[in-house]
Amino acid sequence: MRTSVNMQHFKYGNCDVVVAPTNEALGAAAAEQFAGAVNKALGTREEIAVVLAAQAASQATFIQAIIERSDINWSRITVFPVDEYLGIGGNNPVSGQWRTHENLIRHVKPKAFHPMRGDNEPVEEELRRYTELLREAKPSICVMGIGESGHLAFNDPPADFETHDLVRVVALNDTTRNQILRSGRFPSFDAVPKFGISLTMHALLLPETVMILVPERSKAEIIHTILDSPVSIMCPASIIQTRKDARLYLDEDSASLVTNRQREAELATSGE
Amino acid sequence: MDTRKYDELDVLIAHSNDALGKAAADDFASAVKTALESQADIAVILALGSSQLTFFHSLLSRDDIEWSRITVLHVDTYVGISEDDPASGSWRLKNQLLDHVKPKKFLGLHGDHEPVEEEIARYSRIVNDHQPVICVMGMGESGHLAFNDPPADFETEDAVRAVALSEVTRRQIVNGGVFGSIDDVPFYGLTLTIKALLRPKTVLVLVPEPQKAQIVKRVLEEPVSIMRPGSILRHYSNARLYLDPDSSALLEPTS
Numbered sequence: 250m251r252t253s254v255n256m257q258h259f260k261y262g263n264c265d266v267v268v269a270p271t272n273e274a275l276g277a278a279a280a281e282q283f284a285g286a287v288n289k290a291l292g293t294r295e296e297i298a299v300v301l302a303a304q305a306a307s308q309a310t311f312i313q314a315i316i317e318r319s320d321i322n323w324s325r326i327t328v329f330p331v332d333e334y335l336g337i338g339g340n341n342p343v344s345g346q347w348r349t350h351e352n353l354i355r356h357v358k359p360k361a362f363h364p365m366r367g368d369n370e371p372v373e374e375e376l377r378r379y380t381e382l383l384r385e386a387k388p389s390i391c392v393m394g395i396g397e398s399g400h401l402a403f404n405d406p407p408a409d410f411e412t413h414d415l416v417r418v419v420a421l422n423d424t425t426r427n428q429i430l431r432s433g434r435f436p437s438f439d440a441v442p443k444f445g446i447s448l449t450m451h452a453l454l455l456p457e458t459v460m461i462l463v464p465e466r467s468k469a470e471i472i473h474t475i476l477d478s479p480v481s482i483m484c485p486a487s488i489i490q491t492r493k494d495a496r497l498y499l500d501e502d503s504a505s506l507v508t509n510r511q512r513e514a515e516l517a518t519s520g521e
Numbered sequence: 522m523d524t525r526k527y528d529e530l531d532v533l534i535a536h537s538n539d540a541l542g543k544a545a546a547d548d549f550a551s552a553v554k555t556a557l558e559s560q561a562d563i564a565v566i567l568a569l570g571s572s573q574l575t576f577f578h579s580l581l582s583r584d585d586i587e588w589s590r591i592t593v594l595h596v597d598t599y600v601g602i603s604e605d606d607p608a609s610g611s612w613r614l615k616n617q618l619l620d621h622v623k624p625k626k627f628l629g630l631h632g633d634h635e636p637v638e639e640e641i642a643r644y645s646r647i648v649n650d651h652q653p654v655i656c657v658m659g660m661g662e663s664g665h666l667a668f669n670d671p672p673a674d675f676e677t678e679d680a681v682r683a684v685a686l687s688e689v690t691r692r693q694i695v696n697g698g699v700f701g702s703i704d705d706v707p708f709y710g711l712t713l714t715i716k717a718l719l720r721p722k723t724v725l726v727l728v729p730e731p732q733k734a735q736i737v738k739r740v741l742e743e744p745v746s747i748m749r750p751g752s753i754l755r756h757y758s759n760a761r762l763y764l765d766p767d768s769s770a771l772l773e774p775t776s
Contacts, residue, residue, distance in 0.1 A: 418671075418747060420672065
C-alpha cells in the first residue's frame with residue numbers, strides 16, 4: 250500500500266502498525282486501503298460484503314473519507330455492522346443501526362445493509378437469522394475499532410477466541426458501559442444496555458482484509474497495554490498480533506504512550 | 522414432598538430447607554453407592570454457598586458415604602484469588618465439608634494462576650480425565666449455574682472457561698459477606714461450562730431461600746434461553762431441582 254512519508258510503521262507480531270500524524274490522515278490512509286481491497290475483490294466477484302463499525306465515533310474520519318471517494322462502487326457492496334445493543338430496535342436513534350444509517354448508509358446507498366435486530370425476541374432467533382446472512386455473504390473486508398476494554402466489536406474480556414460461531418450475545422463490562430455512557434447517548438450508567446449482539450472474534454478476523462482503526466487520546470492506555478500483551482483472552486485485541494496481513498492504524502494521540510521499546514521490540518521480532 | 526415436572530426436569534419442593542438438604546443428601550448417597558458398585562473410585566463435582574449448607578450439614582451426619590473412594594472437583598473460582606485465601610471457594614469448601622469428611626482427593630481451581638489460559642487447560646484435563654458421575658450445585662440470582670451468567674454458552678464442548686461476572690452476581694457475592702464491598706469482588710471467574718456441569722449421570726441443583734423465588738419462576742416458566750442459564754436444566758432428564766417453600770413461592774400451580 251502507498252502511504253504518505255509522514256506515516257510511521259512497525260510490527261506487532263504478524264500485524265502491521267501504521268501511525269498517522271492526525272486522525273484525518275488516518276482516515277484517508279485507511280480509506281485508500283479499503284478502496285484498493287474493494288476493487289481487488291470486485292475484480293473477481295460480482296458483488297462483495299464488508300463489515301464496518303460505521304456507528305462508532307472512532308471511525309468517523311475513515312467513514313467520511315470513503316463517502317467522499319468516487320472509486321468505490323457501492324451498488325455492488327453489502328454492508329454488515331459489527332454489533333448492536335440487545336433490546337434496542339433500529340427506530341431508536343441510540344441503536345447501532347440508526348447511527349450506521351446516519352453516518353454511512355444514507356450517503357453511499359450500498360446494494361444492501363443488514364442491520365442486527367437488537368429487539369428481536371427470542372434473541373436466539375436473531376442469532377440464527379444473522380448467522381445465516383453472514384454465512385451466505387462471506388464478507389471479504391472488516392474495518393473496526395478497539396474499545397477501552399480492549400474489545401473488538403462487543404467481545405469484552407474474557408473473549409472467546411475458539412468459537413466458530415459467527416454471532417453471539419455477549420455481556421458488556423463496566424469499562425465498555427462507561428465508555429458508552431461518555432458518548433452521551435444514554436442518560437445514566439443504569440440506562441446503558443448490559444448486553445449486546447456481536448460478531449465473534451472468529452467472524453471479525455475471517456475476512457481476507459482486516460483493518461483496525463484506533464485514533465484518539467482516550468485509546469492511548471489500551472493501545473500501550475495491547476502492544477505489551479501476550480495473546481490473551483483477557484486482552485481481546487491482542488489476538489490481532491497473530492493475524493497476518495491485518496493492519497492497525499493509530500494516530501499520534503492514540504500512539505502517544507507507545508514506547509520506543511514497543512516499536513523496536515516489535516521491529517526486532519518481525520526481523521526487519 | 523411435592524414433585525413436579527418442567528419439560529424433562531424433575532422438580533422437588535421440600536417442606537423446609539432442612540428437608541431439602543436431607544433429601545439431596547439421600548439422593549447423593551444413593552448415587553454414590555450405585556456408582557461405587559461398578560467403579561473402584563469416582564469423582565464428584567461440588568459447589569459452595571449458603572444454598573448448599575443444609576445439604577453439607579446432612580452429609581456430615583451420615584456414615585454411609587465412602588469418601589475415601591471419592592475425588593472432589595469444584596464448580597468455579599474467582600480469577601486472581603488463590604486457594605489459600607479464605608475468600609476462595611476452595612478454602613470454604615474445605616472448611617465447611619472436606620476437612621471433616623476427608624475425601625480421597627480434592628482438586629481445586631487455581632484462580633491466581635497466570636496466564637489464565639494455562640489453568641483452563643490444566644483443569645479441563647482434570648475434568649475430562651475424571652469423568653465425574655455426580656454434580657451438586659446451586660443456581661444464582663442471575664440464573665447462573667456455577668459462574669455461567671447470562672448470556673450462557675449452552676453449546677461449547679470446552680470443560681472450563683474464563684467468564685465475566687455480572688453485576689447481579691457480584692452483588693449477590695457481596696451479600697454473601699466474604700467481600701467488604703462490590704469494588705472488592707472480582708470481575709472474572711473460572712467455571713465449569715454448562716455442558717461439563719450437566720454431563721454427570723446425576724445432577725442435583727439445590728435452590729432454597731426466598732431471594733431465589735423470582736429467578737426460579739423465570740427459569741421454570743419462561744422459555745429456555747441463554748439469558749436465563751438455569752432454564753437449560755429443563756432439557757436434561759438426569760437433573761433434579763430441589764426447592765423449598767420460600768424459593769418456590771412464586772410458581773404458578775400446576776395440575
